[in-house]
Every structure is written in structure tokens, then in C-alpha cells.
Amino acid sequence: MTRLDAEIEKLSIPTPYAVGDVNVYVIKGEALTLVDAGSRTPEGKEVLVKSLRELGLLISDFDQIVLTHHHPDHAGGIDFFPEQATVFGHAYNQRWLELTEEFKETLDLFYLNIGKELDVSEEMIASMNNYRGSGRYISKRTVQSFLQEGDEIPGLSGFRVIETPGHAQSHISLYRESDGVMIGGDHLLDKISPNPILEPPISPNESRPEPLNQYNNSLRKWLELPISLTHSGHGRDISDTHALINHNLARQHGRAMQVKRMLEARPQTGFEICKQLFPRVYQREVGLTISETVGQLDYLEFLGEIKKEDQNGIYMYSVNS
Ligand SMILES: [Zn+2]
Numbered sequence: 001m002t003r004l005d006a007e008i009e010k011l012s013i014p015t016p017y018a019v020g021d022v023n024v025y026v027i028k029g030e031a032l033t034l035v036d037a038g039s040r041t042p043e044g045k046e047v048l049v050k051s052l053r054e055l056g057l058l059i060s061d062f063d064q065i066v067l068t069h070h071h072p073d074h075a076g077g078i079d080f081f082p083e084q085a086t087v088f089g090h091a092y093n094q095r096w097l098e099l100t101e102e103f104k105e106t107l108d109l110f111y112l113n114i115g116k117e118l119d120v121s122e123e124m125i126a127s128m129n130n131y132r133g134s135g136r137y138i139s140k141r142t143v144q145s146f147l148q149e150g151d152e153i154p155g156l157s158g159f160r161v162i163e164t165p166g167h168a169q170s171h172i173s174l175y176r177e178s179d180g181v182m183i184g185g186d187h188l189l190d191k192i193s194p195n196p197i198l199e200p201p202i203s204p205n206e207s208r209p210e211p212l213n214q215y216n217n218s219l220r221k222w223l224e225l226p227i228s229l230t231h232s233g234h235g236r237d238i239s240d241t242h243a244l245i246n247h248n249l250a251r252q253h254g255r256a257m258q259v260k261r262m263l264e265a266r267p268q269t270g271f272e273i274c275k276q277l278f279p280r281v282y283q284r285e286v287g288l289t290i291s292e293t294v295g296q297l298d299y300l301e302f303l304g305e306i307k308k309e310d311q312n313g314i315y316m317y318s319v320n321s
Pocket residue numbers: 069071167168186
């Protein structure tokens with residue numbers, strides 16, 4: 001537990017994921033608010049209860065929870081809170097929290113189609129959908145009150161919702177204009193670069209979101225705000241937010257240029273690029289590494305550096321001459 005300012009307290013909650021602990025924030029506004037709720041594991045609950053007790057608080061004291069996004073390390077813990085604590089979040093959380101059979105089928109089909117376009121091997125396509133096996137970490141509760149760009153959060157005056165899609169379509173951050181404090185979720189992290197993760201479009205007749213291009217736009221949105229301090233979803237607070245954003249944007253551009261050089265050597269499929277970018281982890285983390293690869297390819301296409309050609313359902317990427 002770290003004391004941040006008069007109204008914001010940071011708690012670190014263990015998760016079952018490689019990322020390690022997740023940060024959740026207690027804000028004593030007019031309503032007692034928790035931003036993100038940690039993971040739905042016995043250890044997650046134990047540490048949450050213990051850390052709250054050190055602040056003289058009980059789970060049952062909370063009026064509301066605000067979700068930065070739907071990922072289970074942030075949202076799973078909403079189940080620990082009684083019904084009277086309202087859950088706020090972007091409307092796009094809902095399909096992931098409800099996780100209906102229909103949505104699971106949509107996900108399977110989405111990953112199958114993307115996998116085929118990129119020429120991912122069949123046995124690996126099956127493991128692209130991380131949500132198939134992670135049901136037990138997903139909350140049973142869902143969002144009760146939707147937030148969108150520009151909203152003030154009831155009971156939390158001074159904070160405004162900034163939509164920051166990219167890492168997740170549901171991602172929002174909370175910005176306090178009076179002192180430039182940002183509660184950033186996974187939009188920007190101190191040590192890790194957040195993966196822009198592929199998700200199906202919100203409506204089936206839309207084309208799929210381009211998560212890295214979206215993510216970069218959302219980072220640029222933060223560049224327009226004077227941010228004094230970012231309280232992030234994992235790891236330490238970020239004091240020079242704009243410098244880190246510029247550093248990350250430049251590093252990502254460099255990585256994309258590396259991909260362009262691979263394609264200068266010869267036209268290739270997305271999966272071939274993925275294997276070269278992540279030779280040691282692509283088999284273990286196929287969903288994440290494919291998301292990252294598609295992100296770089298989308299980015300280069302957006303810049304007009306490369307193009308893709310449909311060859312019997314498989315995309316062949318090459319440089320634009
Ligand atoms: Zn996340």
C-alpha cells in the first residue's frame with residue numbers, strides 16, 4: 001500500500017498472470033470508489049481485504065467500482081463486492097464480462113479467420129483464443145453503468161473519462177484536470193509496453209479494429225493533456241508521462257521498420273513475420289504475438305509502406321515500391 005495523496009491510495013493485488021501484481025486505487029471522493037478490482041483468485045481477495053483493512057476499510061464500505069478495462073486481472077475482483085456497489089465502465093466491457101456462448105463463438109470464428117489470413121498453423125489457431133480456458137478468472141458481475149468520453153463519474157467529481165482504446169477496446173482512463181493526475185489502467189506502464197490486443201469488431205458488419213493504430217492515437221490523446229503523474233495498472237507511477245509516450249512511439253516505429261526490412265527481403269505472410277519477431281515465445285504466446293505482429297503490419301500499411309495481397313484467402317505482405 002502506498003499513500004499517494006489525500007484522496008488516492010494505491011493497493012497492489014497479486015494476479016495469476018505473468019505480468020505480476022495489478023494496482024487498484026481507492027479514491028475517497030463523495031463516493032468511496034475503487035478503480036479496478038484485481039483478480040478473482042483467493043489470493044487476490046485476501047490481499048485486497050487485508051490492504052483495505054490497513055486503511056480502515058471493508059469491502060462492504062465501497063459505493064462504486066470503476067473499471068479501466070475488461071481484462072480479468074483488473075475486472076475479475078468485482079465479484080467480491082456486494083450488489084450495492086455500482087460497477088462503472090465502458091459499454092465495450094460488457095461482452096467480455098457476460099461472455100455468452102454466442103460471444104465465445106464469435107471469438108472462435110474471429111481468431112480462426114485472422115489465423116487463416118495470416119497462415120497460422122491450425123493447431124496454433126486453436127490456442128489464439130485465450131478466453132476459452134480462463135473462465136474461472138472472469139467475474140460473474142458485469143458493468144451496471146456505462147461511461148464514455150468526457151463523462152464525469154458520479155461521486156468522483158473532478159475526474160473525467162478519456163477513452164483510450166488500443167490495449168483493449170473497452171479501455172478508459174480517468175483524468176483529474178485540477179492537478180493533472182491520470183489514472184491510466186494499462187494504457188501506459190513504466191517497464192512494460194502494453195500489448196494492443198486484437199478483438200473482434202463491436203458490430204459484426206464493421207471491419208476489425210486496428211489495435212496498434214488505435215493505441216498510438218490514444219497515446220497522442222494523452223500528449224494533448226498536461227499530465228503531472230500517471231497512476232498505472234502495473235508497476236510504478238510514471239512521473240514524466242509525455243517523455244515515456246514519445247519514447248514508446250519512437251521505439252514502436254523502429255520495430256515496424258524492422259518488419260519492413262524483413263518484407264524488403266521477400267514478400268511474407270503474417271505468421272512468418274511473427275516467428276521472426278518472436279522466435280522464442282510465439283508458440284507459447286500465440287495470441288499476444290499475433291496481435292503484436294498484426295499491429296505492426298497495420299501500422300506499416302497505414303503509413304503506405306507495405307501492402308497485402310489476398311492469395312487464396314492468405315494475405316501476402318510486401319513493400320510498396
Ligand atoms: Zn490489460
